[in-house]
Each structure stands twice: as structure tokens, then as C-alpha cells.
Amino acid sequence: MGTETREVIELFIDERSVRVAPGASVAAAVMNAGKACRASVTGERRAALCGMGVCFECRVEIDGVLHERSCMIEVSEGMRVRTVDAG
Amino acid sequence: MRAERARVAVVGAGPAGIAAAVAARSCGARVVLLDDNPDMGGQIWRRVQDGPAGEWRERVKQSGAEIRGGVTVFDAEKVGGRVRLRCDGAAGASVIDAERVVLATGARELFLPFPGWTLPGVFGVGGLQALVKNGLDVRGKRIVVGGTGPLLLAVAAYLSDRGARIELIAEQADKSRMLGFAGAMIRQPGKLLQGAKLRASIIDVEYRFGAWIAEARGDDRVRQVVMSDGGVIEVDAVACGYGLVGNTQLAQVVGVGIGHQASAIGERQEGTRHLALGTGEEQTQEGIGHQASGIWGRQEGTGHLARGTREDGRKSKETRSADPKAGAWRGRVVVDDVMRTSVEGVLCAGEPLGIGGVETSLVEGTMAGYTAAGREELARGLIPRRRRERAFAAAMERTFALREEVLRLARPETIVCRCEDVTMARIAACDHWRGAKLLTRCGMGPCQGRVCGAAVEAMMGWRVRDARPPIYPVSMNALAATGGAMEDA
Structure with missing residues (x-):
């Protein structure tokens, strides 16, 4: 992360607390946590491909809303994210 | 929902859109600049604050243009002489009725499928850069960068700077083509220098020509790539992209003509309206005229069914675009010499006209902004500059033409x-x-x-030209609130 800041955002990915720098995308937070994003229609694990809101591979559930493009959404304090790797 | 009115609406806040907003504002027009990303800059200037990016950011902020991030324009339609934009976003649904709209919708990466490309850890080239800019950690990761075009080098250098270990850069174009390209770049010393600096920054990384990623292997994520020569490289991530394609979806739904000729400005004469070039099937205008084709959709170009069932009985002649390798299959928005499309009030600039890069986008954006604000003569003054930039872009496209194998x-x-x-x-x-x-x-x-x-x-080689509203998935709420798409039912 290029931005030197002491501020940290805490969010929850599959119920586990994750701390990231503000301004990060949810996709970055998810993949930094070693997770993939969604299950394809035949059940394959998929993660971000295009990084710019085009491919829809990085879809996750955010605060109860399904199919959110995680690369287009910034992390926010207390956010709850659910991925394909949720237990 | 009440439709908000604007003199000029610019869709897309990358270099073309920013330049368009600045130019239109300088002529006194009220301007709304929209982007679906939270921050402006587009892909190329994502999170870049210094250099020309910083200067243009500052310029547009000072211009008085109203800048709105996080707004997705999912439909555009001519309504009562204006162009109606239907939008959705975090701030809710909205409608903007603009006298003039500048489509500066940028480009996306071209991905060519290969075995294993769906594994987690296989990214686009620009895709991985965008993710890293937004916080993805690549420190110590072993990465192969492959595909085609100048983006490979730029991204490899960026990733290396962020702590990644670049195992290889694989450029599918042969070295002989690259040398020809370097010759053409002599007239663009700035770009040549830029390339040399990037190369110098990762001089210890192998830049292999005539090579490509043939396969990715892994389990829960990518672990290896198999190169075109059969060599296997252990990786933690792969960045693979085969150049860019312009985003023409919004242009298509508003009924703008899409052509197929390679961006030939600079080789072909400027000053004629491209619409009039009509040199054969590949220049055929599609999709002119809103809602003209009856029940199948808004445009003739919507699909084969539409074409096959027209009253005049004209049979669908096209199923194939031109030679894919030459890049002519990429559909391009057709504009005249001051950036007007075939639909009145709709202008277009930058990558949807054919991939041209930042400089081209800035020039065309400025031209579109002037024209949109009614100062066409100012736009005309930039025609020579545009021609130069487009000639360079055309040389680049020839250099990085896709080989059959990929x-x-x-x-x-x-x-x-x-x-x-x-x-x-x-x-x-x-x-x-x-x-x-x-x-x-x-x-x-x-x-x-x-x-x-x-x-x-x-x-x-099939022609894919069937965008229809909404061009992004939107909520029923947004559709209902904006009156979008329901009339097509």
C-alpha cells in the first residue's frame, strides 16, 4: 500500500476479523486474506480477473447484499463480507 | 422521477472524459462528469496523482464541472431532442437529460481463453495492476506477465516496484515486428524514452518475444504456467492480457454507428466525414436510428434475428468480421472529424473509437468537449494533432496484431x-x-x-454487437425509477 496512514479499517470476511488500510477494495481485502470470491454456476472457485468492474468474477456478499462486485467497492468499518470460502 | 437537465454530460472520467469536461467548461457550458468508479482517472490514471494525471485532475476540479463518482450509466436514449441517461449508484437512481453527451467510456482488456485461465490467481494485466493499486499485496509473489502490447512492460515494472518477483514477460509478437515499431516511435521520442525507462527499471527480467502462456495449472489457485515452448514456471499469480477493446455498449444502445475499419486516421484522409467513407461491407453503419427495428430491439445491429426479419427482406450478410489477427474485428464507434457520432447530440472520444492511449484520448476528449459546447472551430484546430496520435496508434496495433496460435x-x-x-x-x-x-x-x-x-x-471471427439496455445489471428499483427498459417489453 502506497499510502502511509495509521488509520486502519476492520472488516469481517467470512466471520473473521481482517484489518486493511482505508481505500482498499473489498476484492483486495478478500484475496489478501487468501480467499477466492464466488462459486461459478458449475461450482468452480473463482476470483477477480479484470479488476475494473467488467467481468463480475469477484462477486461476493456484502452486508447481506448478494452479487456485489468487490473490486468496485471500498472497504468500510465493520463491513461483513461472505465469500465462496465461507465455512 | 424528475429528469435533471444538463448542457453537456460526459460519461467516463478517464483522460478523454476529463479533457472533454475541461474543454466544454472552458466554453462556459454546464458540465456533469460521471464515472462508475468512486474516484476519477479511469483505468490508466487510477490512483495516479502526479505528472499529467495530477495536472488534469486539478484542471477538471478547477473547471467548475460537476464531478460524480460511483454512478453507473446503464442506458442512453434520445428523448425529445435530448439524450436521456439512466443512472444507478450508491446515491440512488437518477435521470439526466443532456443536450449533448460525450461518450468517453474507455476500454477493457481482451482476454483470450486458455486452459486454466479460470483459476484464482490468473488476472488480466491491467486487472492485476488495478487490484494492486487498490490494495492487493503482491510482495514476494512470483508472477508471469504474458499477452501483448506495451501494457505488459508497464505493469511488470509496476508490480516489481510493489515487491513482486517477475519471472518472465512473454510478448506474443515477434521481435522483428517490435523493431519496426521502435522505428516508428522515433517520431515520438517521449514514448520511446518512457519505454526505455520502464525496461531499465526491470532490466534483470527476461522479456521474451514470440512467446505466450499456453496453459495455467493449479488446484485451489494457480501454481504453474506452461509456456508456448513447453517450459514450466512455478508461479503465485499470472497476469495475462491481449490488448484492449473499446467499450461501445452505451454507444450501441443509443443507436450510434459502429464500424470495423482499423483506426486509419493519418493514413486515410481526414476532413471527410467517416460516415461517408462507405468503402464496402466493413464500413456499413449499424444501428443508426433509435427503435427503428421493431420488436427485436432498438437497433438493426442487435442481432441476426433482427436483420433476418426486416421488412425489406434484406438478408443478414454478416456473420463474420474481418480478419481477427489484424484487429479489424474490434468494433469502433464512428465519428466525424470533430467527434460527432451518427446520432445527433452524441459525441464520442478515446478508446471506443479504436485503442489509442492517453495522448489520443486527451486530444479527442478536448475536441469532443469543444464541439459539445458549440465551439466546433476550436475542435478543428486539433485535427492535425489527432491525426498524429492516431497514426501512432495504428502502428502500435499492427505491431501487436494477434498471432494465430494465441x-x-x-x-x-x-x-x-x-x-x-x-x-x-x-x-x-x-x-x-x-x-x-x-x-x-x-x-x-x-x-x-x-x-x-x-x-x-x-x-x-463472429460479429458480436448486441448490447441492449440496461448495459449493466441494475436493481428493479433503478429500472422502475428511471423508466428504463420497460418500454422495450
Whole structure:
């Protein structure tokens, strides 16, 4: 992360607390946590491909809303994210 | 919902859109600048604050243009002499009725399917850079960068700077082509210097020409790549992209003409309206005239069914675009010499006109902004500069033309449509895009064919030109609130 800041955002990915720098995308937070994003229609694990809101591979559930493009959404304090790797 | 009015609305806040907003504001027009990203800059200036990016950011902030991030424009339509934009976003749905709209919708990456490309850890080249800019950690990661174009070097240098270990840069173009390109760049010393600096920053990384990623292997994520010469490299991530394709969806739904000629400005005469070039089938205008084609959709170009059932009985002549390798399959918005499209009030600038890069986008954006504000003569003054930039872009496109082998990497079982998990074999069994959609659901998922459509267009030579509103998935609330798409039912 290029931005030197002491501020940290805490969010929850599959119920586990994750701390990231503000301004990060949810996709970055998810993949930094070693997770993939969604299950394809035949059940394959998929993660971000295009990084710019085009491919829809990085879809996750955010605060109860399904199919959110995680690369287009910034992390926010207390956010709850659910991925394909949720237990 | 009350429609907000604007003199000029600019869709897309990358270099072209920013330049358009600045130019239109300098002529006194009220301008709204929209982007679906939270922050402006587009892809190329994502999180870049210094240099020209910083200067243009500052310029547009000072210009008095109203800048709105996080707004997705999902439909554009001519209504009562104005252009109606239907929007959705975090701030809710909205409608903007603009006298003039500048489409500065940028480009996306072209992905060519290869075995294993759906594994987590396989990214686009620009895709991985965007993710890292937004916080993805690549420190210590072993990465192979492959595909084609100048982006490979730029991204490899960036990733290396962020702590990644670049194992290899694989450029599919042969070295002989690159040398010819370097010759053409002598007239662009700035760009040559830029390239040399990037190369110097990662001089210890092998930059292999005539090489490509043939396969990715892994389990829960990518672990290895197999190169075109059979060599196997252990990796933690792969960045793979085969150049860019312009985003023409919004242009298509508003009924703008899409052509197929390679960006020939600089080689062909400027000053004639391109619309009038009409040199044959490949210049045929599609989709002019809103809602002219009856029940099948708004445009003639919507699909084969539409074309086949026209009253005049004109048969669909096209199922194939021009030679995929030459890049002519990429559909381009057709504009006149001051950036007006075939639909009155709709202008276009930058990558949707053919991939041109930052400088081209800035010039064309400025021209579009002037024209949109009614100062066409100012736009005309920039025609020579535009011609120079476009000539460079055309040389680049020839250099990085796709080789046959990279269009044939997908095996029968390789997934091509990632949204609907449709394999190459199922698509290859069809005759054209429309048929593939109907029979396999290829291109029918949430990305609406942005990924597989471009790939299929390149691999199969089929013409894929069927955007329809809403061009992004939106909530029923947004559709209802904006009156969007319901009239098509």
C-alpha cells in the first residue's frame, strides 16, 4: 500500500476479523486474506480477473447484499463480507 | 422521477472524459462528469496523482464541472431532442437529460481463453495492476506477465516496484515486428524514452518475444504456467492480457454507428466525414436510428434475428468480421472529424473509437468537449494533432496484431464464458454469436458478454454487437425509477 496512514479499517470476511488500510477494495481485502470470491454456476472457485468492474468474477456478499462486485467497492468499518470460502 | 437537465454530460472520467469536461467548461457550458468508479482517472490514471494525471485532475476540479463518482450509466436514449441517461449508484437512481453527451467510456482488456485461465490467481494485466493499486499485496509473489502490447512492460515494472518477483514477460509478437515499431516511435521520442525507462527499471527480467502462456495449472489457485515452448514456471499469480477493446455498449444502445475499419486516421484522409467513407461491407453503419427495428430491439445491429426479419427482406450478410489477427474485428464507434457520432447530440472520444492511449484520448476528449459546447472551430484546430496520435496508434496495433496460435489456445473443454461456464466445444458447435447465446447461454450472464463476447469475436471471427439496455445489471428499483427498459417489453 502506497499510502502511509495509521488509520486502519476492520472488516469481517467470512466471520473473521481482517484489518486493511482505508481505500482498499473489498476484492483486495478478500484475496489478501487468501480467499477466492464466488462459486461459478458449475461450482468452480473463482476470483477477480479484470479488476475494473467488467467481468463480475469477484462477486461476493456484502452486508447481506448478494452479487456485489468487490473490486468496485471500498472497504468500510465493520463491513461483513461472505465469500465462496465461507465455512 | 424528475429528469435533471444538463448542457453537456460526459460519461467516463478517464483522460478523454476529463479533457472533454475541461474543454466544454472552458466554453462556459454546464458540465456533469460521471464515472462508475468512486474516484476519477479511469483505468490508466487510477490512483495516479502526479505528472499529467495530477495536472488534469486539478484542471477538471478547477473547471467548475460537476464531478460524480460511483454512478453507473446503464442506458442512453434520445428523448425529445435530448439524450436521456439512466443512472444507478450508491446515491440512488437518477435521470439526466443532456443536450449533448460525450461518450468517453474507455476500454477493457481482451482476454483470450486458455486452459486454466479460470483459476484464482490468473488476472488480466491491467486487472492485476488495478487490484494492486487498490490494495492487493503482491510482495514476494512470483508472477508471469504474458499477452501483448506495451501494457505488459508497464505493469511488470509496476508490480516489481510493489515487491513482486517477475519471472518472465512473454510478448506474443515477434521481435522483428517490435523493431519496426521502435522505428516508428522515433517520431515520438517521449514514448520511446518512457519505454526505455520502464525496461531499465526491470532490466534483470527476461522479456521474451514470440512467446505466450499456453496453459495455467493449479488446484485451489494457480501454481504453474506452461509456456508456448513447453517450459514450466512455478508461479503465485499470472497476469495475462491481449490488448484492449473499446467499450461501445452505451454507444450501441443509443443507436450510434459502429464500424470495423482499423483506426486509419493519418493514413486515410481526414476532413471527410467517416460516415461517408462507405468503402464496402466493413464500413456499413449499424444501428443508426433509435427503435427503428421493431420488436427485436432498438437497433438493426442487435442481432441476426433482427436483420433476418426486416421488412425489406434484406438478408443478414454478416456473420463474420474481418480478419481477427489484424484487429479489424474490434468494433469502433464512428465519428466525424470533430467527434460527432451518427446520432445527433452524441459525441464520442478515446478508446471506443479504436485503442489509442492517453495522448489520443486527451486530444479527442478536448475536441469532443469543444464541439459539445458549440465551439466546433476550436475542435478543428486539433485535427492535425489527432491525426498524429492516431497514426501512432495504428502502428502500435499492427505491431501487436494477434498471432494465430494465441487465438487457438482454448481446448474443447476450456471454459470460454465464465459467467455461464460454457465450454469452447459448445460454442464451436454454433454458427454465430446469436445462435451460441440461444443454445448455450454464452454471453448471457452478468458481464453481458464483455469478456467472452470479445474473445469469441477474436477467436471465431463472429460479429458480436448486441448490447441492449440496461448495459449493466441494475436493481428493479433503478429500472422502475428511471423508466428504463420497460418500454422495450
